[in-house]
Amino acid sequence: MPELPEVETIKLGLEKLLIGKIIIKVIVSDNSLKSFPNNQFDVNKFMLNARIVALRRRAKILIIELSTAYSLVIHLKMTGQLVFVDGKYRFGAGHPNDSLVNRLPDNSTRISIKFKDEGVLYFNDQRKFGWIKLLPTTILNDKDFFRHHGPEPLQKNFTSYVFKNRLLKHKNTMLKAALLNQSIIAGIGNIYADESLWLAKLHPKSVISNLNDKDFVRLHRAILEVLNLSLRAGGSTDKNYVDAYGNKGNYLKFANVFRREGQLCPQCGEPIIKIRVASRGTHICLNCQILK
DNA sequence: CACTTGACCTGTCCGC
DNA sequence: TGCGGACAGGTCAAGT
Numbered sequence: 001m002p003e004l005p006e007v008e009t010i011k012l013g014l015e016k017l018l019i020g021k022i023i024i025k026v027i028v029s030d031n032s033l034k035s036f037p038n039n040q041f042d043v044n045k046f047m048l049n050a051r052i053v054a055l056r057r058r059a060k061i062l063i064i065e066l067s068t069a070y071s072l073v074i075h076l077k078m079t080g081q082l083v084f085v086d087g088k089y090r091f092g093a094g095h096p097n098d099s100l101v102n103r104l105p106d107n108s109t110r111i112s113i114k115f116k117d118e119g120v121l122y123f124n125d126q127r128k129f130g131w132i133k134l135l136p137t138t139i140l141n142d143k144d145f146f147r148h149h150g151p152e153p154l155q156k157n158f159t160s161y162v163f164k165n166r167l168l169k170h171k172n173t174m175l176k177a178a179l180l181n182q183s184i185i186a187g188i189g190n191i192y193a194d195e196s197l198w199l200a201k202l203h204p205k206s207v208i209s210n211l212n213d214k215d216f217v218r219l220h221r222a223i224l225e226v227l228n229l230s231l232r233a234g235g236s237t238d239k240n241y242v243d244a245y246g247n248k249g250n251y252l253k254f255a256n257v258f259r260r261e262g263q264l265c266p267q268c269g270e271p272i273i274k275i276r277v278a279s280r281g282t283h284i285c286l287n288c289q290i291l292k
Numbered sequence: 293c294a295c296t297t298g299a300c301c302t303g304t305c306c307g308c
Numbered sequence: 309t310g311c312g313g314a315c316a317g318g319t320c321a322a323g324t
Contacts, residue, residue, distance in 0.1 A: 001317055060318075077318050079302085108302095127301045129318070173295065182319080190317060239303090239316080279297060280317065297323075305315085 002076040003060060004153070004187030005230035006241050006249065010082055011057045013244025014064070017084045018052040018121065023066075025114040029105065036111065036132040046070035046134060047113075056140075059149045059186035065137055073133045073140065079108070079240040080123070080130030087118035100246035126240060150185045153223055158185075160220035167208050167216065175211075175219075176204035177278040188223065191236050191251075191258050194283045196222040198257045203291035204277045204284060210292040229254060257283040 002010070026043050028036065037043040046068045054065040062082070064072040074082065085101045104122045105112055111123040111132060123132060139145055150166060151158045166184050178184050179193040188196070197204050199222035202215060211219075235241060235249030238259065242248055252259065256266050261274035265285035275282050 003318090075318080077301095078316075125301095126303070127316095129301060170294075177296080180318085281315085295324085297321105299321085300319095303316095306313090308311090 001078045001189055001191070001238060002080065002235075002241055003189035003192055004057075005192070005227055005233075005251065006235035006243075007057050007060050007062055007076065007187075008231060009235045009243050009249065010076075011055050011062055014062075014082065014084065014121075015055040017086075017119070017244055018055065018064070018115075020051060021119065022049060022051050022116040023047050023113055024049070024116050025112075027112040027114070028110070029112065030110040030128070036134065038134050042070075042134050047072075058146055058152070059182055060189070063140060069137050070134055071137045071140055073135050074123070075131050076125070077127070077129035077131075079126040081108075081125070081240065081242055082244060083122050083124065083242060083246045084244050085120050085122065085246075087120070100242060104246075148183050150181075150183050152186055153188070153227060160217045163220045163223075164213070164216040167211075171207075171209040173208055174204065174278060175202060175206045175208060176280070176282060178208060179223075180278060180280070185223075187227070190280050190282075191238070191255070192223070192226050192230065194258045195226045195255055198283075198285060198289060199226060201288050201290060203286075203289040204282050206290070206292040215292070257285065259283065 026047055046066065050066040050068045052064060053067050056063040056065065060075060062074045083100065083104060085104055106124065108124040108126040109122050110125050113121040151162065167178055170178050170184065176193050176197065179188050196219065200219040202219060230236060230251040233249060233251040233254060234243060236251040237248035238252065257272050260272050261283055263272055265272055265288060268285065268287045270285055270287040272283055272285055275284065
């Protein structure tokens with residue numbers, strides 16, 4: 001389930017792979033895909049012969065900017081993948097036969113974008129929750145477009161003071177629900193919510209109005225630490241996630257609680273349990289994480 | 293308005 | 309072996 005570190009990792013990969021490439025063909029293999037193409041006219045006029053000029057990310061949304069002043073705006077939701085396969089090394093040395101890149105397209109492929117030098121970008125999405133839109137780039141630069149998204153946690157102006165003040169606008173909300181709310185802070189999903197709360201020693205059902213200044217500082221620091229560690233590990237692969245090269249992420253090797261119910265808390269040795277918070281599976285150490 | 297819950301999907305796993 | 313049902317979670321509409 002791509003969250004900030006996963007989408008950022010994909011962005012960095014696509015940046016190296018796609019900048020300067022020219023689109024020569026677009027194949028839509030899933031007619032139930034509602035948001036793409038907007039219509040065939042748009043695809044022909046604004047995608048064919050377009051050059052990739054920039055890759056951007058805002059929250060969990062990826063933007064592929066084209067030379068036509070249009071952009072592909074992509075949300076991968078839970079099972080979306082964006083994988084580039086280069087025709088030149090697809091069957092080359094160093095690529096095991098069972099590698100994902102050798103199996104594409106597969107039955108989850110929704111869109112294939114072919115480039116002038118024979119490379120193909122595949123948009124796969126097993127559960128069909130993801131979407132791609134083709135929109136004028138000027139719309140994306142309008143602040144209004146992302147008005148429902150909170151600040152980027154890894155930007156310098158996202159201080160613990162800013163974080164605290166945004167949280168305090170939702171006094172009666174459970175902490176985990178607030179972390180998952182993209183309008184309070186952008187980019188956190190189920191994995192990094194659980195990991196940050198464990199690191200900050202806060203119970204996910206804690207009510208925001210009960211937190212003190214030290215709690216906000218600790219939680220802010222924990223979020224930055226967890227996201228940065230995941231970025232260094234190339235994100236988390238629970239089931240579906242792969243980066244732009246088709247490689248899995250390594251963060252879950254370092255995870256302390258996520259998907260570790262029944263195992264022992266690295267801090268205190270008590271067993272980690274799984275509960276439901278905000279309609280989501282939630283992994284906690286009852287001993288370490290204080291309910292406030 | 294503040295906050296919570298259910299629907300959207302499909303592959304996988306578990307119990308019978 | 310197969311079948312039904314629960315489960316996985318990002319987002320938003322609908323509900324309290």
